[in-house]
Amino acid sequence: MAEQVLHIDWTRCAGRGSCVELLPELLDRDPWGYPLARDGSREPVIPEHLVAHARRAAGYCPVLALKLRAPA
Amino acid sequence: MTATLNPRSANERREPATQPVRVGSGPLLSAATADLAEHHRRNGPMPWQDAAVRLIGVLETAGLTGRGGAGFPMWRKLASVGMAERTVVIGNAAEGEPGSAKDRTLLIHGPHLVLDGLQLAAEAVGAAEVYLYVGAGPAEQSARRALAERAATGWDRLPVTVVTAPDTFVSGEESAVVAAVEGRAALPRDRTVRVAERGVRGRPTLVQNVETLAHLALIARHGPHWFRQRGTAEEPGTFLATLGGAVPAPGVYEAAYGDRLDALLAQAGGPREPVRAVLVGGYHGAWVPGAELSRARMSRESLRPYGASPGAGVVIALPGSACGLTETARITSYLAEQSAGQCGPCVNGLPAMADALTRLAQGDRRPELVAWVERLTTLTEGRGACRHPDGTVRLVRSGLRVFSDEVRLHLSSRCTVIRPNENAPAQNRAGQNRSAQVPPEQGRGA
Numbered sequence: 269m270a271e272q273v274l275h276i277d278w279t280r281c282a283g284r285g286s287c288v289e290l291l292p293e294l295l296d297r298d299p300w301g302y303p304l305a306r307d308g309s310r311e312p313v314i315p316e317h318l319v320a321h322a323r324r325a326a327g328y329c330p331v332l333a334l335k336l337r338a339p340a
Numbered sequence: 341m342t343a344t345l346n347p348r349s350a351n352e353r354r355e356p357a358t359q360p361v362r363v364g365s366g367p368l369l370s371a372a373t374a375d376l377a378e379h380h381r382r383n384g385p386m387p388w389q390d391a392a393v394r395l396i397g398v399l400e401t402a403g404l405t406g407r408g409g410a411g412f413p414m415w416r417k418l419a420s421v422g423m424a425e426r427t428v429v430i431g432n433a434a435e436g437e438p439g440s441a442k443d444r445t446l447l448i449h450g451p452h453l454v455l456d457g458l459q460l461a462a463e464a465v466g467a468a469e470v471y472l473y474v475g476a477g478p479a480e481q482s483a484r485r486a487l488a489e490r491a492a493t494g495w496d497r498l499p500v501t502v503v504t505a506p507d508t509f510v511s512g513e514e515s516a517v518v519a520a521v522e523g524r525a526a527l528p529r530d531r532t533v534r535v536a537e538r539g540v541r542g543r544p545t546l547v548q549n550v551e552t553l554a555h556l557a558l559i560a561r562h563g564p565h566w567f568r569q570r571g572t573a574e575e576p577g578t579f580l581a582t583l584g585g586a587v588p589a590p591g592v593y594e595a596a597y598g599d600r601l602d603a604l605l606a607q608a609g610g611p612r613e614p615v616r617a618v619l620v621g622g623y624h625g626a627w628v629p630g631a632e633l634s635r636a637r638m639s640r641e642s643l644r645p646y647g648a649s650p651g652a653g654v655v656i657a658l659p660g661s662a663c664g665l666t667e668t669a670r671i672t673s674y675l676a677e678q679s680a681g682q683c684g685p686c687v688n689g690l691p692a693m694a695d696a697l698t699r700l701a702q703g704d705r706r707p708e709l710v711a712w713v714e715r716l717t718t719l720t721e722g723r724g725a726c727r728h729p730d731g732t733v734r735l736v737r738s739g740l741r742v743f744s745d746e747v748r749l750h751l752s753s754r755c756t757v758i759r760p761n762e763n764a765p766a767q768n769r770a771g772q773n774r775s776a777q778v779p780p781e782q783g784r785g786a
Contacts, residue, residue: 277530278683279725298719302684310722
């Protein structure tokens with residue numbers, strides 16, 4: 269399976285925080301409640317064992333701001 | 341939050357447009373004329389008709405890079421867009437950067453060079469639609485006049501639609517340009533696909549700065565080797581520089597890549613007084629210390645150690661009588677105000693940075709403010725649909741680095757070079773309304 273990264277559409281993200289709860293391995297919360305990549309990258313790489321969790325987090329985002337995609 | 345924003349910044353946008361702009365000379369500026377007959381006399385007819393696709397190779401040899409700030413090789417952009425069908429080409433003259441006046445100056449003095457370049461780029465990629473995107477005012481009027489003149493004489497093959505750019509900092513950002521041409525608000529968009537692949541209404545789109553197009557018009561006439569006579573091997577050619585700040589003759593001048601900063605400032609009459617620092621690359625740029633002006637050159641390589649790049653050619657001299665920290669705080673406040681308001685980290689992070697820097701500049705002595713600003717830069721960088729947060733972070737980090745002595749001075753006693761801003765809201769002045777903690781998290785605003 270090809271490597272995927274987590275893309276956040278910042279124009280949509282409202283900081284509801286469900287992704288941070290569902291994907292704590294990759295995401296932390298910034299002081300304003302927005303998701304913050306733990307590795308400091310723009311689009312964190314999703315390790316294979318977390319792909320299913322990442323997909324679920326994307327599906328649960330109430331504003332559909334989260335996307336899994338191939339690295340740019 | 342708005343109480344901390346500097347009241348001067350509201351008028352700032354108007355500064356470059358209302359000041360008399362001096363115009364220097366060089367290969368590009370000397371070829372510029374607003375009259376089509378004179379343009380024909382000076383530069384000859386439209387070159388390369390029916391063979392514009394060959395221009396891509398010529399541009400590769402010439403090494404022309406984008407003059408809008410990013411410096412991307414033009415031939416690569418043309419090549420990637422040109423593979424597709426029904427493409428769109430946009431000449432971008434939106435000049436939201438307050439320190440820059442070169443694009444509108446070029447359109448006023450030499451619209452035909454820009455429009456020739458636009459035609460050539462459009463022919464090279466077989467464009468189905470061609471646009472010129474420009475802020476309202478004399479530049480737009482000049483462009484419309486020139487287009488009418490060209491239509492009357494059959495100079496152009498492809499019709500050009502003029503789209504008015506709003507007067508905001510981010511309106512010239514590539515995805516905002518596409519949005520404006522589509523008839524929507526000129527706001528940056530989230531992108532997972534490049535504009536060159538999918539831009540205006542899903543079509544492959546070339547967005548090119550108007551100065552770059554003007555260089556193209558001359559390269560098509562005189563050849564790549566003529567272009568390479570100036571500049572360096574890595575960064576060939578000349579560029580338009582907007583010189584401002586503590587110089588006797590602010591204006592738009594032409595220089596070559598590799599020129600020393602002191603030589604560049606000499607075109608505008610040299611600094612009026614010893615220069616504390618020079619802001620290179622505009623409000624998203626970085627500071628170069630005054631002591632380095634005889635060493636630093638306008639090239640990517642030479643400016644890299646300062647975290648700067650030639651960008652869109654903006655160079656602003658900060659006089660020795662001004663405080664670099666205060667100026668950095670002022671610009672950061674302006675940039676915070678110019679956030680498009682779409683992305684949470686930008687909406688919250690930029691005003692927080694501006695607030696902390698303003699406090700430091702105005703005499704708040706809590707050392708944790710510096711650490712807080714540094715933390716805010718990492719919380720903001722790379723977390724937006726466009727590069728506005730990243731550009732702001734570049735400026736802020738540069739300010740803390742280059743003016744570290746002034747930061748120390750502010751923390752120990754007070755700044756010796758400048759009084760706190762008299763216009764600032766009283767509650768932000770030193771000694772008043774100090775909360776016990778570092779400015780905490782702001783509310784969400786996205």
